[in-house]
Amino acid sequence: MPSNRVKPRTHEQGVALLTAIIIVSMASIAAVAMTHDLQLSIRRTGNIQTADQGYFYTLGSEAWSRGMLIRDLKNRKKKEDYDGLDEDWAQELPPTPLEGGEVRAVTTDLQARFNLNNLYLEKEAKDEDKKLAASALTIFQRLLRLLELPESITQATADWLDENVNALFPNGAEDMEYLSLDPPYRTANGRMASPTELRLIKGVDQEVFEKLAPYITALPERSAINVNTADKLLLQALFDGLDEADAELLLSEREENPFTETQTFLTKLNDILDENAVESEEIEPLLSVDSHFFQLETVVRMENSSQRLISLLHKSEKDVVVVSRTIGAY
Ligand SMILES: [Ca+2]
């Protein structure tokens, strides 16, 4: 009779089984690791692709904004000889869906802001420039006062920008002030490349900067303030004695009839102030009714990422060109 008894496993069979189990485990580990690497690689490629796609969308938005300004330039030749908030370029593009995400864009007139570089002075500055810088200093001082910030910041900012190394009295600050800090640094003694440079200046902490940020800019050259786009607070900073209600009158006037000449604006201003309080000759070079510098901010949101592009655009008499691009903060 055949025996039903199972043969006892030999020692060799046990070792073979164990070896097989080890080999299978190792193969599984290797397979898992390879799959994991592959998944990471796919995800990484996907992220790069999404980021690239987002960047191209921001460039598309920039081209669109530039097109709007070029159109404005052509209209200007026809009749509309001003830059105001009622014009097409000034309208915000609300979140607009696009393949895989959405885009939002807003064009801001940078001449609606106070240009910090108006405080810049060459070493051998002409009297005319000195006069303009002194007027800018007064405007900046009034802006700080209206924002309830220390007015002493004006002198330190002027010192940061002017090419000389003599500190203004009593609140100025040149190299000696900053070289004693940790880490030490020197004054720029030149134009600012970005308004964020203000954070380096004596008396400007994050809180001060954030309060000032919506009202300031740093343009590559001296610029006038566009009275058709400037904020109410900045209009008040322009003229001593112009209170909030007066400034609101100017805002409603320009909403009805945007100013096409600075002289019209000054006449209206003198009407409001009910006196000839404004010295037209002094203030006129600081004002304009149109603008050359614009900022476009585009935010593109894709599945898991978002891209922010800040473009600085210059509108001349003939064309609109992109001066600089910054990804992230400006
Ligand atoms: Ca215009």
Ligand SMILES: [Ca+2]
């Ligand atoms: Ca200086």
